[in-house]
Each structure stands twice: as structure tokens, then as C-alpha cells.
Amino acid sequence: MLKDITLGQYFPIDSPIHKIDPRMKLITAIVYIVSVFFARSAVAYGFMLLTAILLVIVSRIPIKTILKSLKPLIFIVVITGIINIFWYQPKDSSTLLVSFWIINIYLEGIISAVYMLTRIACIIIGTSVILTYTTSPIALTDGLEQMLAPLGKLHLPVHEFSMMMTIAMRFIPTIVEETDKIMAAQKARGSDFSTGNIIRRIKAIIPILIPLFVSSFRRADELAIAMECRCYRGGEGRTKMTKLKFKYYDFLWLVLVASLIAVMIVINTYLPFYIV
Amino acid sequence: MTIAEFKNVSYVYSKDTPFEKAAVNDVNIQFEQGKITGIIGHTGSGKSTLSQLLNGLLKVSSGEVYVNDKNIWSEPKKIREVRFKVGLVFQYPEYQLFDETIRKDISFGPKNMGLSAEEINERVIESIKFVGLPEDVLDMSPFDISGGQKRRAAIAGIMAMRPEILVLDEPAAGLDPSGKREIFERLRKYKDDTKSTLIIISHSMEDMAEFCDNIVVMSDSRVFLSGSVEEVFSHSSELTSVGLMVPQATQILMELKEMGYDVDTGAYTSTDAVSQIMKLFEGGDDHA
Amino acid sequence: MAETVIKTENLNFQYDSDNKTKQVLFDISLEIEKGSFVCILGRNGSGKSTLAKVFSLVNKPTSGTLELFGNQFDDKTTEDQEYEIRKKIGMVFQNPDNQMVATIVEEDVAFGPENLGLEPTEIRRRVDEALDIVGMKEFSKHSSSQLSGGQKQRVAIAGIIALSPEVIIFDESTAMLDPIGRREVMQTITKLAKMGKTIILITHHMDEAVNADRILILSNGRISADGTPKEIFSNDKLIEETGLELPQSKKILNMLSEKGIEIDTNGLDPHNAALNIAEALKKRRAQ
Numbered sequence: 073m074l075k076d077i078t079l080g081q082y083f084p085i086d087s088p089i090h091k092i093d094p095r096m097k098l099i100t101a102i103v104y105i106v107s108v109f110f111a112r113s114a115v116a117y118g119f120m121l122l123t124a125i126l127l128v129i130v131s132r133i134p135i136k137t138i139l140k141s142l143k144p145l146i147f148i149v150v151i152t153g154i155i156n157i158f159w160y161q162p163k164d165s166s167t168l169l170v171s172f173w174i175i176n177i178y179l180e181g182i183i184s185a186v187y188m189l190t191r192i193a194c195i196i197i198g199t200s201v202i203l204t205y206t207t208s209p210i211a212l213t214d215g216l217e218q219m220l221a222p223l224g225k226l227h228l229p230v231h232e233f234s235m236m237m238t239i240a241m242r243f244i245p246t247i248v249e250e251t252d253k254i255m256a257a258q259k260a261r262g263s264d265f266s267t268g269n270i271i272r273r274i275k276a277i278i279p280i281l282i283p284l285f286v287s288s289f290r291r292a293d294e295l296a297i298a299m300e301c302r303c304y305r306g307g308e309g310r311t312k313m314t315k316l317k318f319k320y321y322d323f324l325w326l327v328l329v330a331s332l333i334a335v336m337i338v339i340n341t342y343l344p345f346y347i348v
Numbered sequence: 349m350t351i352a353e354f355k356n357v358s359y360v361y362s363k364d365t366p367f368e369k370a371a372v373n374d375v376n377i378q379f380e381q382g383k384i385t386g387i388i389g390h391t392g393s394g395k396s397t398l399s400q401l402l403n404g405l406l407k408v409s410s411g412e413v414y415v416n417d418k419n420i421w422s423e424p425k426k427i428r429e430v431r432f433k434v435g436l437v438f439q440y441p442e443y444q445l446f447d448e449t450i451r452k453d454i455s456f457g458p459k460n461m462g463l464s465a466e467e468i469n470e471r472v473i474e475s476i477k478f479v480g481l482p483e484d485v486l487d488m489s490p491f492d493i494s495g496g497q498k499r500r501a502a503i504a505g506i507m508a509m510r511p512e513i514l515v516l517d518e519p520a521a522g523l524d525p526s527g528k529r530e531i532f533e534r535l536r537k538y539k540d541d542t543k544s545t546l547i548i549i550s551h552s553m554e555d556m557a558e559f560c561d562n563i564v565v566m567s568d569s570r571v572f573l574s575g576s577v578e579e580v581f582s583h584s585s586e587l588t589s590v591g592l593m594v595p596q597a598t599q600i601l602m603e604l605k606e607m608g609y610d611v612d613t614g615a616y617t618s619t620d621a622v623s624q625i626m627k628l629f630e631g632g633d634d635h636a
Numbered sequence: 637m638a639e640t641v642i643k644t645e646n647l648n649f650q651y652d653s654d655n656k657t658k659q660v661l662f663d664i665s666l667e668i669e670k671g672s673f674v675c676i677l678g679r680n681g682s683g684k685s686t687l688a689k690v691f692s693l694v695n696k697p698t699s700g701t702l703e704l705f706g707n708q709f710d711d712k713t714t715e716d717q718e719y720e721i722r723k724k725i726g727m728v729f730q731n732p733d734n735q736m737v738a739t740i741v742e743e744d745v746a747f748g749p750e751n752l753g754l755e756p757t758e759i760r761r762r763v764d765e766a767l768d769i770v771g772m773k774e775f776s777k778h779s780s781s782q783l784s785g786g787q788k789q790r791v792a793i794a795g796i797i798a799l800s801p802e803v804i805i806f807d808e809s810t811a812m813l814d815p816i817g818r819r820e821v822m823q824t825i826t827k828l829a830k831m832g833k834t835i836i837l838i839t840h841h842m843d844e845a846v847n848a849d850r851i852l853i854l855s856n857g858r859i860s861a862d863g864t865p866k867e868i869f870s871n872d873k874l875i876e877e878t879g880l881e882l883p884q885s886k887k888i889l890n891m892l893s894e895k896g897i898e899i900d901t902n903g904l905d906p907h908n909a910a911l912n913i914a915e916a917l918k919k920r921r922a923q
Contacts, residue, residue, distance in 0.1 A: 210739050242739045245781040256405050257444040260436040261505060262428055262460030279456065282446035286491070291734045297694055298735035301727045302748040302795060303719065313746040313759040391784060391814045496680055522730075522811045524679045524840045526879030551814045554884065593815045596843075596884035596906045603910035609917070618884055622891045628917055629897055 082208045087132045088321075089206045094215030096322040097202055100329040104198045107329070108191055110336035114183075114346040117190045119339060123332065124197040131201045141200060142193070149189055156185035180348045187348070213237040218316050224307075231307025239295070247288065254283050351381040351545050352402060352434070352513060357411035359397055371397040373569040374411070379513070384539060384546040386556035386577075388592065389566030395549050396439075398566070399515045402547075403434035415513070432461055435511030439518045441502035445490035450481075450501045453490055457509040468508075475504035478538045480530070496527055507538065514538075515547040520555065532559050554595040557581065557616040565592065582614035597621035604628075640706075641803055641834050642668040642691055647700030649683075649690055660686045662857045664700070668836065670802065673829040675837045675848035675865075679879040683857040684838045688807045691836065692727045693718055705802070723752065726796035730808040732788035733780075741783075741791050742767065742776040748799040759798075766794040769831075770824050786817025793824055803834040810839060822847070842869075842883045846904040853878050866902050885909035892916075 092100075111117050128138055160181030162168070167179040203212070217234035224230040255265070258279045265276050340347070359372040372394045379385050389395040400406040401413055404420050404427040413420050420430045435457075438444065447453040451472055458468045476486065479500035485493055490501065499519075506514065519535065520528040532555065539546045550556050556563060556577075563580040565573040567590045573580050581587075584594045584602060594602070594616070601613045601621055609628055615621045649661040660683045668674055678684050689695040690702065693709070702709045704721050729735050738744040742763050749759040767773045770790040780788060789809055796804055806825060810818045822844055829835045829847075837848065845851055851868045853861040855878045861868055869875065869886050882890070889901040889909055899916040903909035 208740075210743065238738055242736060242780065246733050253438065254444055256400065257436075257438045257441065258456075259405055260403060260431055260438070261457040261509070262431060264428065264460070279444075279446045283444050286446075287443055291731075294729060294731065294734040295737070297689075298727075298729055299737060299747075301692055301694065301722065301725075302737075303722055303751040303799060304747070305719070305751065309753040311750055311753050311756060311759065313743070313750060313756055313763060315756060390816060494681060522680075522808075522840075524879055525842070525881040527680060529881075591816065596909075597888060599906035600885060600888060600910045600913070603906060604913060607910070607914055609914070618887050618891060621888050622895070625888070625892060625913060626895060626897075628913075629920055 083133055083137070083205045084208070085132055087130060087206065089127070089131045089202065091321070092206075092325050093316055093318055093322045094207050094211040095219050095316060096318065096326055097207055098212075098215055098219065100326055101199050101202045103326070103329045104202060104332065105195055107332035107336055108194045108198070110333050110340070111187075111191070112336075112340045112347045113344045115343040116336050116339040117187055119335065120194045120332075121190055124194045124201075127198060127201040131206055133201060133205045137205075138197060138200070142196060145192070145196065149192060152188055152192065153185045156188050157181045160184060183346055184348045209241045210238070213241065214314075214316065231310070235307075243291070246291075247284070250287060251280065251284060254280050349381040350378045351416060352379040353377065353414040354398070354401070355412045355414065357401060357413060358409050359394075359401055359406060360409045363409070370569050372401065375571055377564055377571060377574060379545060379547060380562065381545050382539075382543060383561040384536070384548065384559060385562045385564060386560035387547065387549045387564045387566060388551060388553065388556055389572075390551065390591065393566040394569040395566045396517055399436055399517060399547070399549055402513070402515060403436045404430040405436070432457075432509050433511055434513045434515060435506040435509050437503050437506045437514070437516040437519060439521060440499075441505075442490075442495060442498035445498060445502055445505075448489060449487050450476075450490055450493070451486040454486075454501060454505045454508050457505055461509060471508040471510065472504075475507040476501075478507055478534060478541070479504045480534055496523065499523070499531075510542070511544065513545045513547060515549070517549045518551075519548065520550075520552075528555070535559075553587075553593055553616075557595050565590075567592075577616065578614060581616040582612075584613045584616075601625075638672070639670040640667050641670045641704070642666075643701075643703040644690075644697075645701045645703075647690065647702055648698045649686060649695055650698045659698075660857050661690070661697075664859060666852065666859065666862070668803075668834065670834055671832050673835045673837070673847070673849045675839065675845040675851045676854060677839065677842075677845055677851060677878070677880055678854035680840075682854040684854050685807050686857075687854065688727065688805045688836065688838055691803070692725050692805055693722060694727075723799060724801050725803045725805065726799055726801035727805045727807060728789070728792050728796055728809045730811050732785060732792050732812070735792050735795075736780050736788065739779045739781075741772065741778050741780065744780065744791060745776075745794045745798050748795055752799065762798045762800070763794075766797040767791075769797055769827065770794045771820075784817060785813045786820040789813060789817065789821050790824055793821070793828075797828070801833075803836065804828060805836040805838070807838050808840070809837075810841060810844065818844075842881055843905065846883060853880070855879075865904055869904060870901065889913075 108120055111120050128135060157177060158175065160178050162176070162178050168176055169179050170177040213234055217230060220230045263276055263279060265273065354375050354377045357372060357375045358370060361369045361371050375398070387395045387398060397406065401408055407421065415430060415433055420427065445453050447456060454472045454475060455468050458471050472486070476483065481497060481500050481504065485497060490498060503519065516535070520531050523531065535546060536559070548556065548560065560577055562575065563577055564571060565580060565587065572590060573583055573586065581594070581598060584598045587594050597618055597620070598613060598616050601611045601615055601624060604611050605613055611624050611628065615624045645665050647661060647664040648659065650657050650659040664687065676684050676687065686695060690697055705724060707717065707721065709721070736744045737747045745763045745766055746759050749762050764773070767776055770793050772787060772790050772794060775783065775787065780791070783791065810821050813821060818841070825835060825837060826847060837844065839845060846865050848865060851863060851865055852859055853868065853874070860878060861874050869882055875882055883904050885906050885908070886901065886904050889899060889903050889912060892899050893901050897916060898919065900912045903912040
């Protein structure tokens with residue numbers, strides 16, 4: 073069912089990570105990704121994996137949910153792993169483990185594949201825990217709008233952009249639900265979306281798309297009138313009920329995440345095991 | 349004679365997710381051939397899910413659905429045929445019109461059945477007569493006719509499949525009183541002419557009391573009450589206990605009863621209520 | 637006499653599209669008093685919603701005069717003046733889904749006051765107050781998709797209350813709701829009427845009209861009746877002609893009266909009807 077796709081997969085619970093300012097989350101998500109790329113030695117990778125696990129624990133997102141979100145990526149992960157193993161360019165110091173026909177597998181190849189996988193896992197877990205699972209889409213757009221606000225002075229349509237995002241976010245569930253309904257209604261008239269060749273299947277979509285477009289235009293029309301009646305005149309002179317304010321723990325959080333980069337450098341230098 | 353039956357039917361939404369919820373729970377209903385059955389309940393009581401289970405749009409989680417004594421899921425590949433047998437008109441069906449002309453739109457169902465052009469044409473003409481649309485709208489675009497006409501065209505689109513059972517979800521939603529009366533009258537005539545079976549889903553007790561032969565009351569995913577209109581409305585106090593509004597006629601009688609008058613609160617139409625009240629005026633001395 | 641908030645004289649309105657024009661309103665002359673509760677009835681397509689949209693300046697009259705809060709509204713009215721009037725007239729529409737802008741309840745309610753450019757603390761105060769009035773305070777952090785139709789519609793009403801308008805127009809705001817949702821919304825509307833807001837309610841449900849001070853019936857774009865619910869519903873012929881119906885309670889009282897029972901037929905809801913019947917029974921027995 074289409075309804076099962078949850079946008080952003082926001083998990084509305086209470087945790088220290090949920091409390092962080094969305095702007096800071098955006099920044100720290102980027103910092104976290106950067107720090108993952110700093111890792112070079114086995115200890116550094118191990119440490120990053122540990123931080124990812126810590127993040128999950130602190131955020132109180134069920135482990136099951138995280139694993140589920142990784143599931144669709146298994147295919148990509150396997151392919152990357154294989155490519156890394158087989159396409160490893162050996163150096164003089166490389167240790168050959170297996171060799172038959174044109175295939176040579178080196179220990180370093182396997183290690184670099186493991187590193188690659190760890191990196192992907194860390195990035196996915198880290199960003200989803202810092203951002204998508206713990207930040208409501210609305211908080212995210214709010215954060216984006218206020219971060220981009222200075223650009224408004226350059227006459228960039230920041231307000232329009234964020235209003236668009238807000239409305240899109242608000243209407244996605246409504247339109248998904250409507251698509252479900254229209255599909256069911258056309259199926260009740262014998263529409264068949266699952267058999268036949270490509271052309272037949274595309275043709276079967278038309279009875280869904282047209283009513284969906286028509287109703288979306290109608291909704292847009294009604295919404296525009298409703299907004300006008302609620303005194304909307306664009307961004308000028310508009311105020312906001314809640315203005316985001318950084319708190320001390322937002323900065324604490326930034327320092328914490330940013331220090332990961334330093335930790336990586338230190339580990340790479342003093343514990344340089346298995347750098348490939 | 350029973351034309352369709354639910355046997356211990358349950359349906360679970362979003363199975364195996366944190367949002368898992370039973371929409372229909374162990375439901376047993378028999379639908380009589382040639383009768384009008386009303387399904388009443390609050391939003392979320394499972395009444396709309398029942399309609400989609402009946403024509404195979406949703407697959408039962410457990411239990412069986414029978415149409416003409418045949419389990420509809422005995423041959424899953426032939427489920428489309430069930431949808432032609434059990435025609436389903438959704439709520440606000442006018443929003444599903446899509447083709448260039450009303451004629452083409454009404455033909456959509458019959459075309460999917462693989463009928464010949466003549467047969468389709470015959471059915472289109474027949475069905476617009478049932479819903480009371482003039483022939484000249486046939487070549488108009490669905491976007492150029494009034495809301496009420498669109499509603500009728502959408503209903504005609506299902507009638508043109510000549511289903512044995514016609515299920516309608518709130519067919520009168522948003523219509524004015526005269527429009528509502530007309531649609532119900534036309535549906536009744538359609539049922540009599542085609543000898544088919546009607547199932548109406550609604551939350552209006554007053555409409556259902558006047559229009560239906562049998563009533564199924566859904567509450568909290570289960571069948572709360574079912575039977576003939578008389579039987580169901582004789583339980584008026586139970587109906588109000590689950591928050592369903594009984595017709596005003598019944599409410600008046602319930603109030604009178606509370607004041608100590610001896611009346612039968614099972615009456616649900618104006619005429620029945622009046623004859624109940626007249627008994628009080630004629631009888632006289634039994635007032636407590 | 638109370639202040640007049642809306643006044644029209646020989647007002648006409650037509651839609652112009654492509655090459656067709658369609659006149660929807662003809663010769664509308666009316667006055668609506670401050671603090672009154674007016675219900676507009678009529679068939680689908682009789683022009684009810686069009687008239688409501690004229691009051692809220694969405695539709696501009698084609699001819700005739702329109703006076704809002706004592707200000708004449710015409711071609712010379714500037715956009716700023718229009719905006720000032722708009723602040724005083726709120727409108728709640730039929731489909732609750734198509735009037736909510738933000739996903740989170742309180743953020744949606746804040747949309748209007750934010751447009752007015754109010755101070756954040758004042759916006760907060762108004763949002764809390766508005767949600768309190770409609771009884772949705774505990775849902776302030778919920779997202780709209782978790783709400784029932786009636787709850788969504790109450791949030792939409794809160795969004796209007798937060799603008800603190802003098803007049804609130806309900807354009808078939810109960811049409812898409814189930815009986816429970818309808819009851820919730822009607823209770824809110826009655827509450828607002830008691831708070832002294834001017835209410836204009838457009839509906840198909842006769843039982844909702846019963847609570848109004850005054851009923852206007854539109855048919856084919858003209859006002860065909862104007863009176864109190866008692867007056868309107870005792871005119872059977874008018875009800876018949878305009879495609880409406882009597883509340884069942886009233887119908888039953890009329891039927892009893894036709895059978896020769898001496899009874900006060902002015903009971904528009906079950907409770908009053910039952911009282912009238914009991915009264916008549918007492919009289920009969922006393923004889």
C-alpha cells in the first residue's frame with residue numbers, strides 16, 4: 073500500500089538528539105560525514121562504527137527500524153564490496169591470498185572492501201539518526217528557511233521556497249491517500265495495472281493520473297483562496313510564531329561531532345593499523 | 349436467498365508494522381438477494397473496508413467471502429470477474445471521471461469486460477436512464493457538467509457493468525435534500541427493474557431507516573447489530589450508547605418514554621412515530 | 637438597532653470564462669446585523685457559496701453595491717483597504733484538507749496571525765486561545781493526517797478565530813463530515829455565536845439551520861425567503877418549492893396537527909417536539 077511509505081521516516085519520540093536545533097543537525101550531519109572520510113586506520117573505522125551505534129542508542133530509535141532501513145541498500149553494498157575486492161590495484165607490499173585464472177584476491181582488497189562497507193553504514197546510520205529519524209520534516213524546512221534567510225537579502229525567493237516546501241509536505245499524505253482511492257476506484261471498474269506489456273500498463277495509468285491532476289488543481293485553487301482569506305500576501309511583513317534559537321547544548325553537540333575529525337586524525341597518526 | 353456472505357472475516361491493515369490495526373474483526377453477514385442492505389457506522393468502524401472486501405479489492409486476512417456461494421478467493425487470478433459482479437461506487441465518485449466524454453467514461457467498465465461496441469452502447473444508454481441523465485450530456489466533457497450530473501455519470505459507469513450486487517458508499521454525500529431524495533428513488537427503481545441487490549454504506553440513520561430493508565451496524569470493527577430495519581431500530585438505546593444518532597422520530601419517542609409515556613421506541617419513520625403518538629392521544633389513561 | 641456589518645443593494649454577480657458568461661446572483665439586497673447568526677439555505681447551484689465569496693471579497697460584484705462594516709466596496713477600493721476588510725471577515729470552507737497550510741496543528745493556526753505580522757508572543761497567545769475555544773488544545777502538536785474530519789475542521793476554524801474576525805462565514809463546512817464531526821463543528825459554531833461573533837452558515841442540513849436567528853433561502857440566485865426558523869419552517873409550500881425539507885421533528889408535529897390534535901407545531905428539534913407533545917397530551921387529558 074502506498075500509505076506505508078512514510079516521508080522522512082520521522083520517529084516522534086523524545087531523546088537528546090530530538091531536542092537539537094534542526095539547523096545544528098543539518099550542520100553536524102555534514103560534519104559527521106566528513107569525519108567518516110577522515111578515517112584511515114582499522115581503529116579509526118572501528119571507532120566510527122562505535123559512534124554510529126552510540127548515536128542509535130542515544131536516539132532511542134529501535135535497532136530493528138535502523139536495520140530495516142539498511143535492507144534496500146544490501147544490493148548496493150554487496151556490489152561495492154565485490155568491486156572493491158576484485159578491482160583492487162595491488163602494490164608491491166600487497167599480500168596475495170587467492171589466485172586462479174585472471175582473478176587475484178589480495179588481503180588489502182578485502183580490507184578496503186570492509187572499510188568501504190563500514191563507511192557506507194556509518195554515513196547512512198549517522199545521517200538518518202541525526203536527521204531523518206529525529207527531525208520532523210517541518211522542523212527541517214524551518215531550519216532550512218532560517219539558515220537560508222540571509223539569501224533573501226540578495227532577492228532570492230527564500231520565503232516562497234520554504235512556503236512551497238511546507239505546503240508540499242502538508243499535501244503529500246493527502247495526495248498519496250487520494251492516489252490509493254482513485255486506484256481502487258478504477259480497479260473496481262476492471263482496470264488492471266499488473267498484467268500486459270509496457271504500453272498496456274502505461275495506458276492503465278491514465279485513468280489514475282487525470283483525476284489526480286484534476287483534483288490537485290482543484291485543491292491548489294481552494295487552498296489559494298483559503299490562504300488569501302487568511303490574509304496571506306507573500307513573505308513581506310510576515311512574522312513567525314516560533315523563531316529557532318540556539319541553546320548551549322546545540323553548541324555542545326557541534327563541538328562533540330566536530331571533535332570526531334580530530335579524533336580520526338589522532339588515531340590515524342598514532343594507531344595506523346591496516347591503512348590501505 | 350443469500351447472494352453474498354462474510355464468514356468470520358477479518359482484515360488487518362499495515363500487517364507486521366507498528367501501525368498494524370484490525371479494520372474488520374471476525375465479521376459474519378449475509379446479504380439477501382433483491383434486498384437493500386444498509387451498512388451503518390462511524391468513520392473508522394470498518395464499514396468502508398467491508399465494501400472493498402466484498403469485491404475483492406482487499407484480500408481478507410482470514411475468513412471467507414462468498415458471492416453466489418463461491419469463495420471469491422478460490423481462484424485469485426479470476427478476482428477481476430468478482431469486481432464486475434459486485435459493482436462498487438466509491439464516496440464522491442465524480443472525482444474519478446477521467447475520459448474525454450461522459451460516454452467514453454461510462455464505457456470504461458464495460459470495455460474492460462471485453463464487451464462488443466453495440467453491447468457497450470446499449471448499456472451506456474440504459475444506465476444513464478437509470479440515473480436520469482439526458483442523452484445530450486453523453487458527448488460532453490465530464491468537466492463541463494454540474495457536480496450533481498457528474499455524480500450520476502459516475503454511478504452510471506458502474507451500473508453499465510450490470511453487476512449483480514451494487515454497493516454504494518455514501519451516494520448522497522454533499523447533495524441537497526431534494527437531490528438526495530431523487531438519488532435514493534432512482535436507486536430503488538434501478539434495483540426493482542434489474543432485480544439486483546443493493547448495499548448502501550452511510551452514516552445517516554434517517555436516510556437508511558427510510559430506504560433499506562436490512563441494516564448492519566458496525567462499531568469498532570465488529571458487527572454490533574444486524575437484522576431488518578425494525579429489529580435494528582428496536583434497539584434504539586443500544587444504538588445511542590455507541591454514539592450513533594437515531595432518527596429524530598425515534599429520539600422523540602425515547603424522550604416521551606423517559607417522561608413516563610408508554611410508547612414503543614422502535615418506530616423510526618415519521619409515519620410510524622405519529623401512529624405511536626396517536627395511540628397516546630387515543631388511549632388516554634395509561635400515563636404513569 | 638444593532639450595527640450593520642454586511643449590506644448589499646441590488647447586487648449582481650456573473651462568472652466570466654472564455655466566451656461564456658453566467659450570471660449566478662440576481663438583485664441581492666440584504667443587511668446582516670452585527671452579532672446575528674444567519675443561515676443560508678438553498679439547492680446545490682443556487683448561488684449560496686458564490687454569495688459567501690462575495691462577502692469575503694473573493695468574488696467582486698458585477699453590479700450593485702456592497703457595503704462591509706460601513707465601507708462601500710467598489711472599483712476604487714485599494715488593495716490595502718481590501719486587506720483591512722479581509723481581516724474582519726473569516727471564512728471556513730467545505731473541505732478541511734484544502735484549507736490547512738501547515739502540517740502541525742498549531743503551526744497551521746499560526747498561519748493567519750503570522751500573515752498579520754504580529755509579535756511572536758501575541759501569535760502564541762492567539763493560537764493557544766483559538767485552540768482552546770475549539771477544544772483542540774491537546775492536539776496542538778499533532779499532524780493533520782492524524783486527525784478526524786471534524787477535528788481538522790475545528791483546526792481550520794481555530795485558524796480563522798486566531799485572526800479575530802468579526803464575521804465568520806461557514807461555507808458548507810459540515811458537508812463532508814460524519815454525524816460526530818458535524819456535531820463537534822456545530823457546537824463550536826454555536827459557541828462562537830454566543831461569544832458575539834456574527835455567523836453566516838451555509839448548509840444543507842436543516843437541523844443546523846434550526847439554531848440560527850434568521851434563515852435566508854436562495855433559489856436560482858435570488859433571495860426567495862428571509863425570516864426566523866419558525867417562520868420559514870411553518871411555510872410548507874416554500875420548503876417544497878425550494879427543494880428543502882422539514883426537520884423530522886417538525887414534520888411529525890405537523891402530521892399530528894393535521895390529524896386534528898391541538899398542538900404547538902413550533903418544535904424544530906426532538907427535545908422541543910417531545911415537550912410540545914407532552915404539553916398537548918396534558919391538555920387533552922385535562923379536558
